[in-house]
Amino acid sequence: MYETIDGNATKKDARYLAITNAYLPGEDSVAEKMREAFEKILEGRASDIGFMYDSIEAHPATPLTPEAMRIVLPKIRGDAVWLRVETILQSILDTTMAPSRSRRMWLNQIVASEDALYGPAEWDVLRDEALRLDPGDEITLGFDGGKTDDATCLVAVRTSDMAAFVLGLWEKPDGPKGDGWQVPRAQVDSAVHDAFRVFDVKAFYADVALWESYISEWDATYGEGLAVKAPGKDAIGWDMRSSLKLSTMAHERLMRSVFDRKLRHDGDRKLRRHTLNAMRRSNNYGISFGKESRESPKKVDAYAALMLAHEALVDLRARGKKVRKRTGRGFFL
Incomplete structure (x- = not known):
């Protein structure tokens, strides 16, 4: 019916008005599609087609x-x-x-639907749009990478106030622009180097899947200067596939920070979308997370990167070591 109404309005160069209560997430209703389309426009992922959304x-x-x-x-x-x-x-x-x-x-x-980890009420109350990440701020980094269909994201969490910021998010565009799309790896690599150049990075946890060679290079360049090491073979690589127990425990710590309102964020719409897409997944060790289905287009990679950055901060506070900053000066006797 919605498609017919839209087609008839287009033929007559007319407008139509849709009025409804708040939709139930997960039903894939017309109201839900309209809201998601509007948020894509706000994010810059879709063209502004000229409809007004008022809520x-x-x-x-x-x-x-x-x-x-x-x-x-x-x-x-x-x-x-x-x-x-x-x-x-x-x-x-x-x-x-x-x-x-x-x-x-x-x-x-x-x-939120019953299987969702969070609803807007739990996430939006943490928003502080006045938050800014300034050069020189002490941070931890989290990284979750994809190749084609999955998104790739780099997230920072400031150590002083547990404020989260998206430093980069690369995901497949909708429509024809997404045909044959691949993650721009050179841009991602540059974003990581820029983060270390601009900020005081104390820890960096990166999921190694599909990005092993880059993570090895990042570790060789920056690993020695980090105050805490990832539970893998090097200082940065965190293989989320290797230990369900470690990943589940890290996720439950992130959930506790969200529900206790210790975590803050600047209202980034992309991080919000990925976080609200995350579905509850129970296992023998507790509560983990995942997409609503394996082939779902609703991504959660930014949330995964947030979890790794948050876990890096938890470990930094628990067992971080003092790292002596390099001055670039030498002394000869």
């Missing part, structure tokens, strides 16, 4: 209490004054109704 949503941390609802509901309903606050409040307080349903229906919040 008044309650703050992610809004509690479902009578006091808060009497303040928030009139703001969310806007000019829909026929919606009575006290009647809606009765529905929200009805214990037979899931809180997630109340948040979608009455607060217009996009609530």
